[in-house]
Amino acid sequence: MSGSSPFGVHRVLEPVGESLPQAARVLDPRPEIWPDEVRIDIETLNLDAASYRQLSDKHTGDGDAIRAEVLDIVATRGKMQNPVTGSGGMLIGTVAEVGPQSTLGLEVGDRVATLVSLSLTPLAITDGLERWDGAGERVPARGHAILFGRSIAAKLPDDLTPELALMVMDVCGAPALVARTLRTYAGESPSVVVLGGAGKSGSLSLAAAAEAGATRRVAVVRDAAEAALLEGTGLATHVVIADARNPLGLAEALVPAGGPADLTVVCVDVTGCEQPAILATAEGGTVIFFSMATNFAAAALGAEGLAADVTMLVGNGYVPGHAAYALELLRGNAEVRRLFETRLHE
Structure with missing residues (x-):
């Protein structure tokens, strides 16, 4: 060349x-x-x-x-x-x-x-x-x-440590895509389920969902320790402890929290969450797979096999303005910032 x-x-x-x-x-x-x-x-x-x-x-x-x-x-x-x-x-x-x-x-x-x-x-x-x-x-x-x-x-940015800024920018595509997707529900009150809600991309996605008008925000976490991180923060309206790899178990666990949601966001770094995410999504809803552990063939074939009418999006990590938006979420939400700082010092 x-x-x-x-x-x-x-x-x-x-x-x-x-x-x-x-x-x-x-x-x-x-x-x-x-x-x-x-x-x-x-x-x-x-x-x-x-x-x-x-x-x-x-x-x-x-x-x-x-x-x-x-x-x-x-x-x-x-x-x-x-x-x-x-x-x-x-x-x-x-x-x-x-x-x-x-x-x-x-x-x-x-x-x-x-x-x-x-x-x-x-x-x-x-x-x-x-x-x-x-x-x-x-x-x-x-x-x-x-x-x-x-x-x-x-x-x-000058007002954040480089380590904290890096953590935010590493996942900044997730909240921006969540916000953009939820804005299509103009005049409505969409519901959201976030698998991995206590993590970096998950907590920012919950904050973005709240800002975009989602009145029911369900955080799915793996254990009581992660649930404790979210309790009382206001980021989620419901916190559910469940295995995000177990389709029937997750579907059952979501029933007390209102059942399937308009938007499901996959923010966990393990394989096998494709069909559980589909079952967590209402008919006509959307799934965002913001995880590099996702098997996209399993997602597509799983939706077909379940006769699920859902739109599936690949979170590619880029939305115009995504870094600035994520940093503003962190600055404007003390609970999100606390979660990030807690993980920074783990």
Whole structure:
């Protein structure tokens, strides 16, 4: 290829000329930038929840083994893309160089969070992840990453710690898509069920649902400890303890909370939630799968097999204005902020 592509095709090493960066097996992470690219000096990687869970389960929580596999993935693929889940995460860092044709609006010295997945971001790690014990999704790191002409990044806000801002931006697509979906119910009072309501994307989705006028907001959580996080916050009108992988058990547990909802949002990082989510959704309703653990073939075939008239949306992580919206939800809702700060210090 004679020039750079705004989609990053010029960084694809395998298979050449056949893939976009996310689908490619190997990317070129060299630090030299093309005219429309930006190079970021890395501070922290944030592995997505599904990817980290898979790695942790595979290595039974052995931090050294998890760290070694992450290093191997990045060294082999030129990006952080879990070969099992296909997902990556995002990062924060400082802008080191900006190409003269870049349209991202960034300047050298800006501290930013990338709003595109590490699964498509050229990445090189230079410190061996020596400061990371492998025991959590936040990964202190040194190295660099490359943003393409069509990438997305947001400057870190001055009023939040970088770690807190990163946690919010990592899931900012979920509340924005929830809000946009619920706005289609103009003049009505839609109901919402959020699987994984005590988590990061789940709690923000509940806050977005409340702001969008959802009067019945059901948070499904896995145990009493997670239920306690939500009790008294006002984020949910009902908190239900149930296994989000058990279709009949979940459907039964939702009965006292009003039954199926107009919108069901899947925010859990485990497999097997496709049919339970469909049963949790009223006829004519919508399911948003905001989880990289989702098996979309199982979702489609499951809906067909259940004769369920539901619209199913893939939460792709991008809605215009999503980062600013999520940050405003955090700033404006003390309970959401408390939940995030609690998880920050876990």
